[in-house]
Every structure is written in C-alpha cells, then in structure tokens.
Amino acid sequence: MTPFLRVVGVGMRFGGLQALADVTFDVEKGSVVGLIGPNGSGKTTLMNVVSGVYKPTSGSVQFAGRTIADVPTYNVCKLGIARTFQIVKPFVNLSVRENVAVGAMYGREGSHRSTRASFERAQELLEVVGLARVADRQAADLTIPDRKRLEVAKALALDPEVLLLDEVMAGLNATEVDEALQLLRDVNARGVTLIVVEHLMKAIMSISTTVVVLAEGKKIAQGQPREVVASPAVVEAYLGSRFAKRQGQLEEMRRQAEEAGAASHGESA
Amino acid sequence: MPAASTGTLLRKVGFGGITGNRTVFFIMCGVLVAMLGIPALHNGYYENLFRGILMFSTLSMGWNIIGGYTGYVSFGNVVYFGIGAYTSAALWQHFHQLNLLLAIVVGAIIAALMALILGIPILRLKGPYFGIATLGTALATQEIISNIDWLGGGSGFPVHQIDNFSLYYYAMWGVCAVSLAATYAIGRSKFGYALVAIRENEEAAAILGVDPTRTKVQAWMISAMMAASAGAVFAAANGFIDPPTAFASDTNIFPIVMAILGGAGTAAGPLVGAFVLTAINETLWGHFPQIHTLFFGAVIVLVVLFLPRGVLWLLNVRGGWRGLVNSLGAYRV
Numbered sequence: 001m002t003p004f005l006r007v008v009g010v011g012m013r014f015g016g017l018q019a020l021a022d023v024t025f026d027v028e029k030g031s032v033v034g035l036i037g038p039n040g041s042g043k044t045t046l047m048n049v050v051s052g053v054y055k056p057t058s059g060s061v062q063f064a065g066r067t068i069a070d071v072p073t074y075n076v077c078k079l080g081i082a083r084t085f086q087i088v089k090p091f092v093n094l095s096v097r098e099n100v101a102v103g104a105m106y107g108r109e110g111s112h113r114s115t116r117a118s119f120e121r122a123q124e125l126l127e128v129v130g131l132a133r134v135a136d137r138q139a140a141d142l143t144i145p146d147r148k149r150l151e152v153a154k155a156l157a158l159d160p161e162v163l164l165l166d167e168v169m170a171g172l173n174a175t176e177v178d179e180a181l182q183l184l185r186d187v188n189a190r191g192v193t194l195i196v197v198e199h200l201m202k203a204i205m206s207i208s209t210t211v212v213v214l215a216e217g218k219k220i221a222q223g224q225p226r227e228v229v230a231s232p233a234v235v236e237a238y239l240g241s242r243f244a245k246r247q248g249q250l251e252e253m254r255r256q257a258e259e260a261g262a263a264s265h266g267e268s269a
Numbered sequence: 270m271p272a273a274s275t276g277t278l279l280r281k282v283g284f285g286g287i288t289g290n291r292t293v294f295f296i297m298c299g300v301l302v303a304m305l306g307i308p309a310l311h312n313g314y315y316e317n318l319f320r321g322i323l324m325f326s327t328l329s330m331g332w333n334i335i336g337g338y339t340g341y342v343s344f345g346n347v348v349y350f351g352i353g354a355y356t357s358a359a360l361w362q363h364f365h366q367l368n369l370l371l372a373i374v375v376g377a378i379i380a381a382l383m384a385l386i387l388g389i390p391i392l393r394l395k396g397p398y399f400g401i402a403t404l405g406t407a408l409a410t411q412e413i414i415s416n417i418d419w420l421g422g423g424s425g426f427p428v429h430q431i432d433n434f435s436l437y438y439y440a441m442w443g444v445c446a447v448s449l450a451a452t453y454a455i456g457r458s459k460f461g462y463a464l465v466a467i468r469e470n471e472e473a474a475a476i477l478g479v480d481p482t483r484t485k486v487q488a489w490m491i492s493a494m495m496a497a498s499a500g501a502v503f504a505a506a507n508g509f510i511d512p513p514t515a516f517a518s519d520t521n522i523f524p525i526v527m528a529i530l531g532g533a534g535t536a537a538g539p540l541v542g543a544f545v546l547t548a549i550n551e552t553l554w555g556h557f558p559q560i561h562t563l564f565f566g567a568v569i570v571l572v573v574l575f576l577p578r579g580v581l582w583l584l585n586v587r588g589g590w591r592g593l594v595n596s597l598g599a600y601r602v
Binding site (some may be wrong): 033049051053072073074075076077078082083085090091092093094098101102105107108112115118154157160163 | 287383457458459462463465466469470472473474475476477479480544
C-alpha cells in the first residue's frame with residue numbers, strides 16, 4: 001500500500017475568499033477516502049483541484065509522478081483520474097449510451113478502441129450501473145437518480161484508477177442509496193480507488209476506509225471513520241451541536257414515552 | 270428543467286443520434302444522384318438553378334460542421350467561399366491554369382490554413398461573441414482583398430470560361446457529393462461525437478478527454494474546405510469575380526438559414542434546407558418580381574418563428590444565446 005495520489009498543501013483563493021487552505025493528505029491505492037464537511041467547507045473545490053478543473057493557488061496534487069496542475073484538463077482522465085459532477089452535466093440531446101460512449105472513446109483506453117468497441121463498452125457499463133433499460137433514451141429524459149447513475153457510468157467509461165464522486169447519492173431514497181453503495185463497493189473491488197464526497201453520514205461511514213474532514217477550507221481531521229466521528233474537533237465543528245441536540249431530544253422523548261407508558265400501564269392495571 | 274423539455278421537443282421533430290434520420294439521409298442521397306441528370310435536359314435555367322442548389326448545399330454543409338455539430342454559430346464562412354473563388358480566379362489570371370480540380374484543392378488548402386490561423390484565437394469565444402468575431406473576419410477580409418491589386422482590387426477580374434459549360438455543373442455536384450459523404454463519415458466517427466459533446470457541454474467534454482480547442486479548430490478547417498471548394502467552382506462558372514460577388518451577404522446568411530431549416534446537426538439537413546429555401550425563393554420571384562426580397566425576408570422570419578427547432582437547436586447549443594435574449598428582455602429593449 002503506497003500512497004499514489006498526494007494532496008500537498010493545497011490552497012485555493014477566489015478573490016477575497018480562501019476556499020481551501022493548506023490541505024494535505026495521501027490517498028492509498030485501492031482505498032476509499034470519504035471527504036466530509038459542512039456546506040461551504042471546500043469539498044467540491046478540492047474535487048475540482050484534484051480533477052484538474054481548477055489550478056490551485058498554492059500547493060499541488062501529485063499523481064503518477066505528475067503534478068495535476070501541469071496537465072490540461074482533457075488529459076487528466078488519460079492519467080487515470082475520472083470524476084462526476086455534483087451538478088450533473090449530461091449531453092442532453094444524445095442517447096444515454098452515446099453519453100457513455102464518448103467517455104469510452106476519449107478516456108484512458110480510448111485511443112485503441114474503435115467507435116463500435118466504445119459503444120459495446122458503454123453498454124457493459126450501463127448494465128453495471130443499472131441504466132441498460134434506458135440506453136436508447138435521450139439523456140434529457142432521465143430522472144435525477146438516473147442522471148446520477150449516468151454521471152458514474154461516464155466516469156467509469158474513462159477506465160479510471162482514481163474515481164472522484166461528488167454527491168452521487170444526493171436525492172436518492174434508502175433503497176437506491178443501498179444500491180449505489182453496493183455499486184461503489186463493486187467498483188472498488190475491481191481496484192479503483194475512490195474519493196467520495198457525500199452528505200449522508202451513514203453511507204460515507206459504511207464505505208470509507210479513511211475519512212478526511214474539511215471545515216472552512218481546512219483539514220480538521222483524518223482517520224478511520226469511527227475515530228474521526230469521535231474526534232472532539234469534528235464533533236465541535238461539524239457534528240457537535242446538531243448531533244448533541246438531537247441525541248439530547250431523543251433521550252428526552254424516550255424518557256417521556258417511558259413515563260407515559262408506565263402511567264398508562266398503571267391505569268389499565 | 271428547460272433542457273429536458275427542449276430535448277423532448279427536438280426528438281419529436283426528428284432529431285436524434287448525430288447523423289439524423291437515416292431514411293431522410295438516404296432519400297437525399299437518391300435526390301443527389303438524380304440531379305446528375307439535369308444537364309441532359311439541355312435547359313440553361315434548370316442547370317443554373319440546380320447548380321445554385323448544389324453550391325448552397327455545400328456551403329450549408331460546411332456551416333453545419335461548425336455551427337450544427339460543434340455548436341459554434343459562425344457568420345464568417347463566406348471568408349472561405351471567397352478564398353476559394355479568388356484562388357480559382359488568381360490561378361487563371363496569373364498562372365493561366367484552367368484546371369478546376371487544382372483550383373479546388375489549392376483553395377481548400379489555403380482556406381484550411383486561414384481557418385487554423387483565425388480559429389485558434391476566435392474559437393475561444395462563445396455564443397454571440399464568437400458570432401460577432403466571425404462577422405468581423407468576413408467584413409475585414411472583403412476590405413483587405415479590395416485593396417490588393419494583385420487580386421484585382423475593388424474592380425475584380427474575369428475568369429476564363431470553357432465551352433462545355435456543364436462541366437461546372439458536374440464539378441459543383443462533385444464537391445457537394447464529397448461534402449455529404451464527409452459529413453456522413455464524421456457523423457459515424459469518434460471525431461463526430463467529440464464535436465457534438467463540445468456542443469452539448471464543453472466542460473463535460475473536456476473531463477471525458479476531448480481536447481476542445483484542437484477539436485473545434487479541426488472542425489472549422491473542414492468547414493472552410495467545403496466552403497472554399499464551392500467558391501472555386503463558383504468563380505469559374507460565374508466568369509467574373511470581385512469582392513462584392515465573392516463575399517456577398519446572401520452567400521453568408523442563406524447557408525445558415527438552410528441548415529437550420531433542414532436540421533442543423535444532421536447530415537442531410539443542409540441539402541433539404543437548400544431545396545426548400547431555393548423553391549420558396551424561386552416561387553416568390555416568379556410571382557412577385559418587384560418585392561420578392563421583402564416576401565423572402567418575411568418567409569425566413571416566419572420559418573424561424575414557426576419552425577422553432579432551428580432556434581431551439583441554437584438555444585440548446587449555446588446557453589449564451591438564451592442569456593442574451595433574457596438580458597434583452599430584462600432591459601425591455
């Protein structure tokens with residue numbers, strides 16, 4: 001297990017806003033890194049830096065011996081880094097299969113794939129993500145959960161070593177979340193390293209091998225999911241007040257319910 | 270989701286895939302083959318009329334590559350038509366060459382180089398800004414040519430004509446057929462999907478490994494080569510070339526209207542559009558010789574209003590247009 005993707009002192013400034021400040025962590029091959037933090041903590045900005053969409057104002061991202069900022073955005077996928085967009089970007093006038101085929105044509109393995117082979121690869125991936133039933137429909141007609149699936153399929157079509165997933169589970173119901181988690185585990189089992197941004201704590205805790213916590217653009221914790229949740233800095237910055245309050249309310253309700261139950265039992269007896 | 274409703278509408282009116290409706294394409298191939306028989310009628314009017322249709326089809330197919338497939342609405346493709354026309358004229362005037370094939374090849378190469386030089390800076394612009402910049406190149410090129418004495422300056426120069434006039438018809442048919450075949454091949458290639466991906470969402474295309482600048486410049490070079498081929502044959506058939514003839518605004522605008530009318534981003538759309546628009550033009554000219562231009566303008570407006578797939582396509586292609594219209598509305602201009 002050698003670190004093969006390194007985020008080194010990354011800072012990103014937009015005018016007067018410091019979106020990221022000195023974020024450093026290593027990603028090991030085959031791991032699943034969960035990236036969490038409150039709204040506006042810089043998660044999507046970090047995804048944009050790692051995928052080469054933004055050039056960081058300080059620090060760098062190193063992958064396969066290269067600095068991502070030195071590689072044009074369209075060549076990042078050829079190094080082996082693929083991503084999904086939180087705000088999905090389907091090619092609305094193309095069919096679902098064509099959307100995925102474009103990735104298969106121009107991704108890491110694209111140069112030695114014919115148009116036809118690209119379409120066959122696209123079809124395989126649509127079966128993997130569960131979109132085979134709508135392969136010939138226009139992407140414009142897809143529901144939001146299906147659009148999220150399409151984003152994943154397009155990213156997988158690039159044959160990535162590292163897959164960045166930006167909130168692919170947002171808007172899914174409980175069953176769909178379980179399906180999505182199973183899909184990500186399958187992808188990871190094939191040797192693809194995952195960096196997952198997600199708001200659903202339960203999902204991220206169950207899939208991640210390492211969790212990195214951002215708050216106001218800074219890394220405030222890193223470690224195994226259980227350790228991170230217990231970390232006082234995280235509880236204070238992110239989970240703290242809300243979880244504490246909710247747990248307190250739950251305790252209160254449970255006690256009231258028990259009292260009421262005991263009272264009614266008493267009456268009926 | 271406005272994008273979803275637009276997409277649904279586009280599919281209902283027959284858009285889909287990147288070649289377009291296969292049946293329409295093969296019907297138009299048949300029509301094109303049938304057009305080989307026109308010179309056998311020995312009717313000068315028909316030969317001129319159909320040579321015009323072939324010329325405008327070729328120009329429209331050229332525009333379709335950059336405007337229809339790639340989504341960059343160019344108002345400057347007449348530059349390349351003019352380059353082709355002047356290549357043909359200059360080859361006769363200065364080198365006494367009458368070889369049409371040579372004129373087409375040289376014209377296409379010069380036009381492609383010009384598209385490369387202009388495209389690298391201009392294709393970084395999007396939506397209306399790209400359109401305005403291309404219009405600028407059209408106006409500038411006409412002015413520049415008007416001031417080059419070697420190219421006949423403002424008064425132009427004659428192009429020697431051969432006796433077998435039908436040769437020009439067959440030459441125009443040839444460039445049209447090659448352009449149609451090229452468009453069809455592009456529609457079935459990886460390159461074609463890169464163009465459409467750029468039109469649909471340039472950022473998403475780049476993330477999927479498509480190099481946007483390189484791809485767009487290549488598209489414009491192909492577009493320019495088609496326009497220049499038509500120009501080279503036109504100059505020879507016309508027998509005379511000067512800046513207003515080579516860079517006429519009709520030659521610039523009609524191909525765009527034709528592509529939209531027939532179906533931008535489909536292989537056979539420009540050919541369909543060229544037939545329909547020419548038919549409308551000829552009918553109006555026959556019935557209202559005095560004011561046919563007025564009616565023709567009105568027809569174009571009505572087409573755009575009531576056959577909105579063209580306009581919707583453009584709106585869909587570049588969010589910038591929608592943004593422009595919205596902002597105009599907001600200021601109540």
